Amino acid sequence: MNLLNTVRDRFAAALAGMVTDVAPVLEMIRPAQDAKFGDFQANFAMPLSKQLGKPPREIAQMAVDHLEISDLCEPAEIAGPGFINLRLRDEFIAQRISVIAGDDRLGVQPTHALRNIVVDFSGPNVAKPMHVGHLRSTVIGDAICKTLRFAGHHVTSDNHIGDWGTQFGMIIYGYRYLRDDAAFAENSVGELARLYKLVNTLSDYQNSVAKLPDLEQTAATLKTQLAVQEVSAGDDEKTKKQLGSIHKQLAAADEAVRNTRNTISSVESDLDLHRLSQSHPGIARLARDETVKLHTGDAENNRLWNKFLPDCLEALNRIYQRLGIEFDLALGESYYNSMLPDVVSSLKAKNLARVSEGATCVFIEGNDAPFIVQKTDGAFTYATTDLATIQYRRETLKADEMLYVVDKRQSEHFHQLFATAALWGMNDARFQHVSFGTVMGKDGKPYKTRSGDTVGLESLLDEAITRARRIVDENDDRRETPMLSSDDRAAVAEIVGIGGIKYADLHHNRDSDYIFDWDKMLATTGDTATYMQYAYARICGIFRKLEVDRITLASKNSTILLTTPEERRLALQLLMFGASIDGMLQDYRPHTLTSWLFETADAFSKFYDRCSVQDAESTELRHSRLILCDLMARALRTGLSLLGIKVADVM
Numbered sequence: 001m002n003l004l005n006t007v008r009d010r011f012a013a014a015l016a017g018m019v020t021d022v023a024p025v026l027e028m029i030r031p032a033q034d035a036k037f038g039d040f041q042a043n044f045a046m047p048l049s050k051q052l053g054k055p056p057r058e059i060a061q062m063a064v065d066h067l068e069i070s071d072l073c074e075p076a077e078i079a080g081p082g083f084i085n086l087r088l089r090d091e092f093i094a095q096r097i098s099v100i101a102g103d104d105r106l107g108v109q110p111t112h113a114l115r116n117i118v119v120d121f122s123g124p125n126v127a128k129p130m131h132v133g134h135l136r137s138t139v140i141g142d143a144i145c146k147t148l149r150f151a152g153h154h155v156t157s158d159n160h161i162g163d164w165g166t167q168f169g170m171i172i173y174g175y176r177y178l179r180d181d182a183a184f185a186e187n188s189v190g191e192l193a194r195l196y197k198l199v200n201t202l203s204d205y206q207n208s209v210a211k212l213p214d215l216e217q218t219a220a221t222l223k224t225q226l227a228v229q230e231v232s233a234g235d236d237e238k239t240k241k242q243l244g245s246i247h248k249q250l251a252a253a254d255e256a257v258r259n260t261r262n263t264i265s266s267v268e269s270d271l272d273l274h275r276l277s278q279s280h281p282g283i284a285r286l287a288r289d290e291t292v293k294l295h296t297g298d299a300e301n302n303r304l305w306n307k308f309l310p311d312c313l314e315a316l317n318r319i320y321q322r323l324g325i326e327f328d329l330a331l332g333e334s335y336y337n338s339m340l341p342d343v344v345s346s347l348k349a350k351n352l353a354r355v356s357e358g359a360t361c362v363f364i365e366g367n368d369a370p371f372i373v374q375k376t377d378g379a380f381t382y383a384t385t386d387l388a389t390i391q392y393r394r395e396t397l398k399a400d401e402m403l404y405v406v407d408k409r410q411s412e413h414f415h416q417l418f419a420t421a422a423l424w425g426m427n428d429a430r431f432q433h434v435s436f437g438t439v440m441g442k443d444g445k446p447y448k449t450r451s452g453d454t455v456g457l458e459s460l461l462d463e464a465i466t467r468a469r470r471i472v473d474e475n476d477d478r479r480e481t482p483m484l485s486s487d488d489r490a491a492v493a494e495i496v497g498i499g500g501i502k503y504a505d506l507h508h509n510r511d512s513d514y515i516f517d518w519d520k521m522l523a524t525t526g527d528t529a530t531y532m533q534y535a536y537a538r539i540c541g542i543f544r545k546l547e548v549d550r551i552t553l554a555s556k557n558s559t560i561l562l563t564t565p566e567e568r569r570l571a572l573q574l575l576m577f578g579a580s581i582d583g584m585l586q587d588y589r590p591h592t593l594t595s596w597l598f599e600t601a602d603a604f605s606k607f608y609d610r611c612s613v614q615d616a617e618s619t620e621l622r623h624s625r626l627i628l629c630d631l632m633a634r635a636l637r638t639g640l641s642l643l644g645i646k647v648a649d650v651m
């Protein structure tokens with residue numbers, strides 16, 4: 001049951017004769033921000049007032065007159081200019097809790113409106129280091145899959161691995177001419193990553209050398225332009241604007257010159273690198289040629305690709321295993337290779353794509369940049385592959401919804417992709433780019449491993465676990481008699497470390513950038529996985545101490561007594577689980593679920609401070625409180641499990 005929706009449904013019935021489009025009105029019914037306004041507040045009377053030409057209080061009164069809600073709520077109150085405040089009846093809350101006591105799903109029923117959804121997430125690029133951005137996609141995508149499944153949908157998780165991109169040309173070139181055999185034998189994936197980086201650096205360098213004169217010229221021209229303008233400028237608004245715009249362009253041009261010079265000097269200051277560049281002129285083009293050969297079936301390049309791929313995939317799988325994440329499918333870009341020519345011909349046949357300056361493009365209204373599906377040299381693109389993928393998901397997997405959990409910097413790509421797919425005839429499916437922001441370092445720069453000078457992903461997980469181990473050790477050593485063996489401690493540290501990393505990511509609104517901060521991530525108080533995990537273990541401890549069996553607890557008697565505001569608040573929070581799941585799935589924002597967990601954990605901690613379980617005034621009250629404790633533990637376990645986070649009974 002979704003309590004919020006139940007309340008909204010009652011309003012929908014009450015408003016049926018008053019408004020035609022009830023959905024946006026119902027959105028204005030929300031949990032009350034402040035307990036003194038009750039449990040729910042409806043704020044629609046003010047905005048409706050204009051539409052209906054009546055004073056808001058009158059509208060509120062009409063709605064309340066038609067509202068049949070006395071089985072759930074105390075009589076509604078109209079406050080101020082026309083707010084409707086609702087307070088649930090205590091008996092209703094108590095009765096609902098006793099119905100869901102002992103239920104891991106906390107009374108949430110699977111949906112009847114089942115959808116077939118493909119979730120595309122993680123998508124690392126083989127042989128390039130997997131970076132924290134991919135980790136973010138992995139963690140968010142997995143939480144979305146788990147929550148959708150819990151809600152009853154049919155979900156296929158698909159890892160669209162970048163196993164066919166231009167990096168392979170670089171790697172093949174690097175492997176052929178620059179490899180270190182001993183290093184390759186020792187750690188093939190590491191060596192391939194090194195080669196990728198090396199070829200990338202050399203081609204960046206050579207490109208920079210080639211384009212520097214032009215950039216300098218642009219900057220110089222702007223400078224002259226500015227000088228001329230400044231002399232002749234009047235101080236009218238228009239000239240001021242023009243001057244401002246030139247200033248801006250000049251700043252950007254100067255910045256480009258600076259960056260390019262930096263790239264150049266970083267290679268030239270390294271004798272070996274510089275020499276390598278001289279013996280491999282035109283490396284970018286040579287690497288591109290290798291990619292083209294791979295894509296067009298060259299036997300030797302395909303042999304190398306087949307040689308590299310298994311080790312690369314294994315390295316990725318190690319990370320997934322440590323994260324406890326599985327995919328239903330892992331159809332990488334290469335899977336679609338044979339379908340790409342047909343995609344382009346089909347787009348052409350439907351007059352959606354045309355050749356422009358040698359490249360085959362789809363032009364989407366409102367977008368300046370064309371969506372290129374075949375380049376001048378005949379190569380297909382990331383876009384072509386994504387179109388083939390959509391066709392496969394629609395026709396073979398019968399998906400009616402496709403989610404892409406990908407960095408928000410790709411939003412233009414997805415905008416064009418979805419628009420093209422719709423024009424192409426896939427418009428009976430729903431598409432969403434579930435975008436997310438950048439993980440930042442404490443220095444305010446993106447935290448990434450690609451450049452090689454930041455922590456690699458595996459070492460990141462190692463560090464999380466090492467840090468978690470310290471916390472677990474300290475905690476257990478503080479006990480009169482420690483409860484955990486060394487193996488137990490290692491297992492708990494794994495749960496805390498990995499959970500900490502995941503939660504830190506999920507509890508931010510996914511669109512925002514956030515700062516990666518170990519101390520905040522593993523803090524034992526506040527909005528962290530560690531805090532929730534400790535809360536869970538503490539409840540398990542209560543049951544151990546009181547020697548109460550949680551399994552049979554609610555089976556005989558599940559009468560709930562709400563004798564204090566704290567018990568009531570906790571119970572109500574527990575009843576809001578369904579609303580938080582629906583809220584999370586509405587726009588695929590995991591922080592909706594973490595907020596509910598945190599608020600519920602907070603309600604529990606206040607309840608536990610105020611209400612003694614062991615010394616409750618009566619056995620009935622003790623029993624009722626035990627049921628609340630048990631339900632809280634289930635809430636934590638289930639809620640965290642939807643985020644891919646585990647709990648331990650003893651920590």
Ligand code: ARG
Nearest residue numbers: 120123124125160162386406
């Ligand atoms: N490999 C891509 C990247 O690293 C992400 C893939 C996302 N999925 C997709 N169907 N385009 O940027």
